[in-house]
Amino acid sequence: MxxxxxxxxxxxxxxxxxxxxxxxxxxxxxxxxxxxxxxxxxxxxxxxxxxxxxxxxxxxxxxxxxxxxxxxxxxxxxxxxxxxxxxxxxxxxxxxxxxxxxxxxxxxxxxxxxxxxxxxxxxxxxSPKVARLLAERFAESLRRDQELEESLAEATGRLDALQAAKAEFLANVSHELRTPVTVAKGIAYVLRNRDVPEPERGEFLQQLEASLDKLMGIVDEILTIAELDRGTLTLNVQEVDLAPLLRHLAEEAARRYPQHRIEHQVPDPLTALADPARISEVVRQLLDNACRYSPPHETVSLRARVLDEGVLVTVTDHGLGMAREVLSRAFDEPFSTGERVLRKERAGVGLGLHLARQLVVQHGGVMWADPLPSGGTRVSFCIPADRGQRVTAPPLFAPDVPAEPGTRA
Structure with missing residues (x-):
C-alpha cells in the first residue's frame, strides 16, 4: 500500500x-x-x-x-x-x-x-548542522544553568552572612544602648539623694550628659543609614572652609580619647563643596574608629590637602590593622564591625565605615582604605571642590600628606 x-x-x-x-x-x-x-x-x-x-x-x-x-x-x-x-x-x-x-x-x-x-x-x-547547533545550545544552556546555580549559591551565602551580621548588629546595638541607659539610670538614682555634694553632683551630671550624647549618636547613625537606604537623605551642600571644622574635630577627639595623641595637619584655607554637618559625621566616625583601633599612647593623625580632583582628607592609626577584605566588607555592609581584629568592647555598633562611605558618595566623592605594612590603617576620602564635579576613583597621587610636623590637638 x-x-x-x-x-x-x-x-x-x-x-x-x-x-x-x-x-x-x-x-x-x-x-x-x-x-x-x-x-x-x-x-x-x-x-x-x-x-x-x-x-x-x-x-x-x-x-x-x-x-x-x-x-x-x-x-x-x-x-x-x-x-x-x-x-x-x-x-x-x-x-x-x-x-x-x-x-x-x-x-x-x-x-x-x-x-x-x-x-x-x-x-x-x-539535519547534521541543526543537530550541532542544538547540541551547542544545550551545552550553553547547561553552562548558564551552572552559572545561575553558582550565582544563587553565592547570593544565598551573602544573604546568610548578612542575616548573621544583622543578628550580630542587633546584639551590638543592645549592648551599646544598654550601657548609656544603665549609666543614666544609675546617675538618676544617685542624684535623687539630696545629700550628694555639689562638686560630685556636677561630675554625675557631666557623665549623664556624655551617656545621653552617646545614646543620641547611636540613634542618629541608625536613622541616617535608614534614610540612605530609602534614598531620602538630603544634603545642605555649600562652599565651606573645612580647615576650622577639621581642627575642631581633632580637638574633640583628643578630649574624648585623652590616652591617644591626636595630630592634625590642615592647610588654610581648605575650601570644598560639602554639607558641614554630614562631613563632620564622616571625619568623626573615622577618628573614633582610629582611636578605638589604636593602643593607648599611639598617635592618630588627621591630615588634609588640596588636589586637582578635590579635597583629600586622611585619618591614620597605628593599631592592629585590618585586612583588605575586612575593610571592604566594612565599607559595603552596614552591619560589619571588623570583629576579626577588634575586641568586643571596641566593636561598636558596626555602622561607622559604611555610614561614612555612603555620606562621602552622597557628596560626589570616594572613600578608600589601606592597611599599613608597619601596622595600622589609613582611611582616606576625596570630595570635589567645585560644583558639578564628581570623584569616581582614588586620585592617582594620594599618598599620605607631606611630612611636615603635624599639630597636636
Missing part, C-alpha cells in the same frame, strides 16, 4: 521535492500544497503518514502551521524543510510537535531518506 505524503512549499520547492521522491522509486502517493492553508485542508482530507513543510512561507507558517496540520491529522509525522538554520527555530518546531528539522542546503535526497525513516517509526530526524 502506497505511503501518503503531503508536501507544502513554494512552487519551485514542490517541484524539487516531487522529483526527488519520484526518482527514489518508493511506493508513494504524493500531494502538494503551495501555501499553509491549502496544506491544512489537504491534511484533513488525506490523513498523510508524512508531511514535509517549508515553515517560512507567507501567510500560515511556523509553529502555527505545524500545530494546525497535526491537529487536523494527528497521526502525521511532520518534517520541516527550510532554509532557516537556527537552533531556536528548530527547538520551536520540535516543541510544536514536528518530527524532524531538515535544511534545504543539504539537498532533497536527505528529505527522501528522512521520509523513509519516519515512515518506519524512527524518532526525531535532524
Amino acid at each position: 502506497a505511503t501518503k505524503i503531503l508536501l507544502c512549499d513554494a512552487p519551485d520547492g514542490l517541484a524539487v521535492l516531487q522529483y526527488a521522491l519520484l526518482r527514489s522509486g518508493a511506493d508513494l502517493e504524493v500531494e502538494g500544497a503551495p501555501d499553509g492553508f491549502r496544506a491544512v485542508e489537504l491534511a484533513g482530507r488525506l490523513q498523510p503518514e508524512v508531511a514535509v513543510c517549508e515553515i517560512d512561507l507567507e501567510g500560515l507558517s511556523g509553529t502555527e502551521l505545524v500545530r494546525r496540520i497535526l491537529a487536523t491529522s494527528p497521526g502525521t509525522k511532520l518534517l520541516c524543510w527550510t532554509a532557516v538554520a537556527s537552533a531556536g527555530s528548530a527547538a520551536q518546531m520540535l516543541g510544536a510537535g514536528a518530527t524532524g528539522y531538515l535544511l534545504k542546503e543539504d539537498g532533497p535526497d536527505d528529505v527522501v531518506r528522512a521520509v523513509a525513516a519516519v515512515a518506519r517509526g524512527v524518532g526525531v530526524v535532524l
Whole structure:
C-alpha cells in the first residue's frame, strides 16, 4: 500500500521535492500544497503518514502551521524543510510537535531518506548542522544553568552572612544602648539623694550628659543609614572652609580619647563643596574608629590637602590593622564591625565605615582604605571642590600628606 505524503512549499520547492521522491522509486502517493492553508485542508482530507513543510512561507507558517496540520491529522509525522538554520527555530518546531528539522542546503535526497525513516517509526530526524547547533545550545544552556546555580549559591551565602551580621548588629546595638541607659539610670538614682555634694553632683551630671550624647549618636547613625537606604537623605551642600571644622574635630577627639595623641595637619584655607554637618559625621566616625583601633599612647593623625580632583582628607592609626577584605566588607555592609581584629568592647555598633562611605558618595566623592605594612590603617576620602564635579576613583597621587610636623590637638 502506497505511503501518503503531503508536501507544502513554494512552487519551485514542490517541484524539487516531487522529483526527488519520484526518482527514489518508493511506493508513494504524493500531494502538494503551495501555501499553509491549502496544506491544512489537504491534511484533513488525506490523513498523510508524512508531511514535509517549508515553515517560512507567507501567510500560515511556523509553529502555527505545524500545530494546525497535526491537529487536523494527528497521526502525521511532520518534517520541516527550510532554509532557516537556527537552533531556536528548530527547538520551536520540535516543541510544536514536528518530527524532524531538515535544511534545504543539504539537498532533497536527505528529505527522501528522512521520509523513509519516519515512515518506519524512527524518532526525531535532524539535519547534521541543526543537530550541532542544538547540541551547542544545550551545552550553553547547561553552562548558564551552572552559572545561575553558582550565582544563587553565592547570593544565598551573602544573604546568610548578612542575616548573621544583622543578628550580630542587633546584639551590638543592645549592648551599646544598654550601657548609656544603665549609666543614666544609675546617675538618676544617685542624684535623687539630696545629700550628694555639689562638686560630685556636677561630675554625675557631666557623665549623664556624655551617656545621653552617646545614646543620641547611636540613634542618629541608625536613622541616617535608614534614610540612605530609602534614598531620602538630603544634603545642605555649600562652599565651606573645612580647615576650622577639621581642627575642631581633632580637638574633640583628643578630649574624648585623652590616652591617644591626636595630630592634625590642615592647610588654610581648605575650601570644598560639602554639607558641614554630614562631613563632620564622616571625619568623626573615622577618628573614633582610629582611636578605638589604636593602643593607648599611639598617635592618630588627621591630615588634609588640596588636589586637582578635590579635597583629600586622611585619618591614620597605628593599631592592629585590618585586612583588605575586612575593610571592604566594612565599607559595603552596614552591619560589619571588623570583629576579626577588634575586641568586643571596641566593636561598636558596626555602622561607622559604611555610614561614612555612603555620606562621602552622597557628596560626589570616594572613600578608600589601606592597611599599613608597619601596622595600622589609613582611611582616606576625596570630595570635589567645585560644583558639578564628581570623584569616581582614588586620585592617582594620594599618598599620605607631606611630612611636615603635624599639630597636636
